[in-house]
Amino acid sequence: MILCLNIGNTNMTGGVFDGPELRLDFRRAAHPRISGDEFGLFLRGVLKSNAIDPQAIRHIAVCSVLPEATYSLNTACRKYFAITPFVIRAGVRTGLKIRYRNPQEVGADRIANAIAAVHQHPDQDLVVAGFGTATTLCAIGADKTYHGGAILPGIRIGLTALVCRAARLASVEIAAVDHAVGRSTAESMQSGLYYGQIGMVREIIGRMRDEVFRGEAPLVVGTGEFVSLFDAAGILDVIRPDLALEGLYLALMMNG
Template sequence: MLLTLDVGNSHIHAGVFNQDELVLQFRYTTASAHGSSDQIGIFLRQALHENKINSKTITGVAVASVVPAINYSLRSAVLKYFDLEPFFLQPGVKTGLKMQVATPKEVGADRIAGCIAAVQLFPNTDILVIDLGTATVFDVVRKDKTYLSGAILPGVRVSLDALSASAAQLSSVSIVKPQIVIGKDTDTNLQSGIYYGHLGALKELKSAMINEINVEANEVVTIATGGFSQLFNVKGLFDMIVPDLVLQGIKIAFDKNKIQEK
């Protein structure tokens, strides 16, 4: 079995694949992983044990990390607790994408993983991937697998937290889809602004990007992923939501590079 780890700024999203089937998913706060390699390794083994998976059945570990500070501890944890050398999705490994960006080394591994999986789902198709997490990230991949990059804006929670921290009379609120746009008090004003403001940004950026690559909107498949993707699942915005898109991409990259090694 393969253990995949999507290391983001807020959480580590882990998944276990038994061949091509994703049989387990769990999360760990990234802040907790800034400790020792023992903390990481013990957590991973306990999480597997609690879900009735013997850690000895893990034959590979693949990682996409956007938090370089914990990569050393993470690698040490995998070596010590799984006796495996982890595969990191990073510049220089085989991805199947043609990078048409100014600085390929700066592109987050999670973005690449999501696009790898998207291309596998929809080959020979222009694709827009929108990842709604700590940041909201747009990526465009052309039908010939050329990766064009896209745009990054503050995520929903980051936007709300920044506003609450900067304005003394504004407190944090639940992030929900409001029933009305014109809020009746401060809390519903915030909820409306955060939700509909972000929705407007999603629609505008999607439209502008499709226009910029000069294709018809119905010729582009829009795939959403990330923790806030379901919140914005409104008619016509996404063609599909794939919550485990990044984990799927990490597995595909792992398989590509294992084949390459042979």
């Protein structure tokens, strides 16, 4: 079995693959100061509680945007699983032609998403929209060229900014709403956060279509913690919440 771990700015998501099948997925909060022992005990515990023997794990694949947490996770993998993990970083095989001026700047999670998206939708122009701490949009050509993308504040960051910077605004539930005109402060915040994300994403996808895809509409693949909020928003063609985990599995196969 293969354990895949995606460490984001806010959460760590994990999955266990039995062959190409995702048998288990899980999530926990991520922070840079987590210790190797915390990681190791958590991972062994979540496996055992789901009837998976930790000794059945043969490989571990990781993508991370938190360098300190990556170091702790490496320590945990070696101590608790006797495995040196495969980590997505510059120089590994991805199957992508990355056109960033400095390819090392592309987030590992964005690379993992792109690997899975081109595998699942071959020979198609793609935009991968990731809805997490940040909202990211990546333009990928049918020839597997990773052209680049856009990064904007995610919906939770937007809420935090409002609450912290506006004296009379309190926190609200992050939710999909069916009205643009709120009839209370809370409803107005929810509307602004939700439709603000939709508006920004739609505008950027439209510009990518014209700049990169010669005016042809790309297939838009959505993923990330908040992607389910936008299921009915009309901006996504496909939703794959576990896209990064699937990309990690594929990257490990390419580099095995």
